[in-house]
Amino acid sequence: MKLFSTTYCVMVVGVAAALAGCGRPAPPTFRLDMTKIVANQIIPKHQQAIADILGAMFGTPDEPYALPETGLDVRKLKMAAGPVWSDQVGGKHGLYRRQCAHCHGINGDGRGPTAMILNPYPRDYRSGVFKFKTTYNPNQPSDDDLRTILHNGIPGTAMPSFAVYPPDDVDALQEYVKYLSMRGQMENSLINYVRDELNFNPVTGEGDDLDPAKNEDQRKAIKSMLTDDVVAGWKAANENVIRPEDSKLPSADRPAKEIAASAEKGRELFYGTKANCLKCHGPTALGDGQQDDYDNWSKATKKFEDETTALSASIKTLMESMASQQGDELEASRNDLKAKRKELAEREEVIAQLLPPRNAIPRNLREGVFRGGRRPWDIFHRVNQGIAGTPMPGTGPASAGAQGTLSEEEMWNIVDYVRSVAFEPASRPQMKPIEMDAIVK
């Protein structure tokens, strides 16, 4: 019975392999932003302390936690966090990992496994900067802004709409995005605190203790970081929503002639030097103006890469100068070289993980695809406060009570022009797409 014994062996091996594969993988953890850690040469001891403090304040991806000061709803966070599973009545759990993590990453760093193949890259929430919002440029987005994005998606990008999902799920995701953002901002504040306030030596790895449980001053400092640097911005967001003046507001049912006249004024502003839209959006509004700038996220990567190149060059110069050195001087250079080489190795490791920086390409307005929404209201906010984190500047006041470049009336003219530009004859495609009818006939 050779056949039977072979079959039996195959079965045994198969079952064993299946059992071996059933072990639960280790739960994911939040990782520190190594770009900032390495750039500031934070020592391992402090890295561990920062991770511990963040862990105590925000929990883990499986067990999120939020201090009452943050104003976050832990129940919602738990709904969105954790591994993906469905309960017996069909309730979905682990929403963030089901829907978002493959692009936005477990850390909310916009570096999930599929991020590399996207253009634009998914948002890194950790800086707390969001593009499409109704609040002032440096402010955090309001709850409604985040909800609008989840509801409508972002046309022209890989961000889909979640409008077909139960409202509670979407609310939970929105809360979780805020949570990841606050955690990232807190991490950034802690790194800055260590850099500015503590003594440490990157070569020996020795430095002051960072232990808020024992040190009263540090505890106070961290607490104020959370409330002042992080939470305050989010709490104020709903109050920082910009409301255009009612008296300047064009009426919704204007006659076409009036819109055309307003759009004509908008066109003059668009191509004029005062608003200077053409600098980036180009003399044809095709987005073919200045195209070599970067957004904040790519800029940070670019800076890190440039610093690394400079470091690599300085190692080369140092080695050349060492050839003519002797005694103590040579010894000092040797130590310097060692430290620089260590930093270079660390930096190169980090760069391998980063998304290559990409230029921020101004929008081609003739396509009529508006990422932040196509309502006059949406476009007004883009023109008024610009797009945070990108080279798109605002032409309205930068904060409440400040003076803007353009008046609200002028901004509404630009809105009318931008809304009409996709329908100009020049915007229509030269060639119609191939029609199935023509092929069948």
Add this chain to the structure above:
Amino acid sequence: MNRFWSLVFLMVPVCGVATFVVAPYFQIWFPHDISEHGRVIDQLFMFILWLTGIIFIVTEGALVYFTWKYDGRTNPEPAKFSHGSHTLEVVWTILPAVTLLFIAIYQMNAWADAKMRKPNVPITAEVTGRQFNWDVRYPGPDGELYTPDDIIRTDGQVHLPANEEVLLVIKAADVLHSFFLPNIRMKQDVVPGMEQYMWFKARETGEFDIVCAELCGWGHYKMKGRVTFESREDFDKWLKQKSDEQNAMTIAQTKAE
């Protein structure tokens, strides 16, 4: 060969047939058909299912019978091989050929109705698949696409009128997608750069699923939407409401939908 194996092989037709018999009771059969032409599609499916089902049972039965009868232990005689039979080969070539030809001709009208006889009605909406969303553009009051009064929705929810012929233009912005309305029994692949049409008539109102039926990338699983069929008055009312929302000069709340 052991007789045990013939029993194992017997489980293939038994389980195979049982799956189809119990499927409707576990709600894993066809979704509710709300379209006018869906009956024809379902009948074609059932016809082919019965045809292949009967042939499946007969061939599996023969296989089990032979493995049972000629198992190695009770049949010490060595196997005999023949060099084939011309007559048999002609028969089993012609029979399937005739069957396939029959199916090809039998379904022709249904195919033509679904894919070739485009009705002469105005376009109801344009649906564009992009990674990973269905964006919809309604022509607005002037009935023409790509004019300033278009109504554009990107929330993956399509509204369409019921009880009248609907004509959709289907496009893809990036890669291959397939716009699939299971309850309408309609599926249309889309190729970037091509315009495809899809037409149907829904008999019922209500909310149904839209799915992407062509693996279009890593987010394919989340590319689902909802289609709402409603009466003409409700549809027009909805269009007006969305048009107003689109041109609104103040914030429209998105939460209370």
